[in-house]
Amino acid sequence: MIPFDYAAPATVEEAVALLAEKNGQAKILAGGTDILVQLREGLRRAELVVDVKKIPELTDLNYSPETGLVLGAAVPCYRIYENAAVAAAYPALADATRIVGGWQIQSRASVGGNLCNASPAGDTIPPLIVYDVVCRIAGPKGLREVSAAEFCAAPGRNVLEPGELLISLAFPPVAPHSGSAYQRFIPRNEMDIAVAGAASWVQLDPAGKTIEKARIALAAVSPKPVYAEEASVWLAGKPANEESFAHAGELAKKVAVPIDDMRGTREYRVHLASVLTRRTLADAVKRAT
């Protein structure tokens, strides 16, 4: 690896000052499972690596049923799925954090880092989109908020300006009669990058028969994880049955504009978008009832 300096600031202000001073030549280190590989392989360069794991706001996980979840950007995956209350409240997030890499990766990799890395195939990003998570960002000009659906800009690029830092992810409290799920397709059993992925969130009527609201998001079928708006809106007021799930799948795949690569062809990924939408909707409904 090309040599760099290392700093582990204790406050957001210090971190922002360090990042701003280097004007893009500093890289943020949370779990390191992407950035350290990218630095070693020369895909990214850094004069300074800023380790943000000494900053309490980035490593705190605060959940209460009344206010929802505030997830520090550097909290590793295992702290999410091992937290029974959080895993029960946000099951699509638990699904995704359980399958990011293997156990060793989950010990370090964070959801905030997965989002900042902005891979089109990032497993934890569709759950953030369906929960309508707010990303809290600090920078030289102060704090700002961006919705999870708007955070990624292009493959490997996000909306952070030089000097800015993702602090935390704010999840709304769990709505009554709601459920969610994330699934991806991979040819192996574990440890692979999604050929396609889908997250679904639904809120049912009190009888559990009708979908009142839904949100669907897809991974690995477009330059960034994407909210499937038409399918989500269409589901409102529809019966919570296989027929609705299948039709929503057909609508969701309209936002899929995937590439052909070694993991799958364009046609295959579009088809998977539909299948995974249908399956995650069925799971989400099951979990809501």
Place this chain on the structure above:
Amino acid sequence: MPRRTHVAATVNGEEVEFLCEPRQSLLEVLRENLRLTGAKEGCNNGNCGACTVMMNSVPVNSCIVLAVEADGAEIETVEAIARQGHMHPIQQCFLEGAALQCGVCTPGFLVAAKALLEKNPNPGEHEIRFNLAGNLCRCTGYDKIVRAVQDAAEIMQSAQPAAVK
């Protein structure tokens, strides 16, 4: 040239101090500074798990941890698994069950399997395969590894609690 950084950590129960460059991985420092060569460099990018060590009680790939991040941490390597010259049941079962061929992946498997058995003393086959998915083996085809972990679980459950740890 970035300055060398002083790091103090607990490694296998002993307090150690070392100087390292920020770009150096924990794996590099364990092997080259501390001469703990049990953890192996396989892929050097977080895929193969041959460099697995415990860091603050969770398994990590030490090739993608900076050594400077270990400051104040508790690290446990494969060298700490055998106690007072006696192999841990997981080591005994790997040996007797021929759960290794070239052996490069073995230290990582031992560390991860021991962590799994401490979390779940009686894992099923699926759970073993799922939790050890971050450890790759190119020789055995995994079946003997899974069986060795199951055998170790049995021995550890039937053994006196004091003799296990």
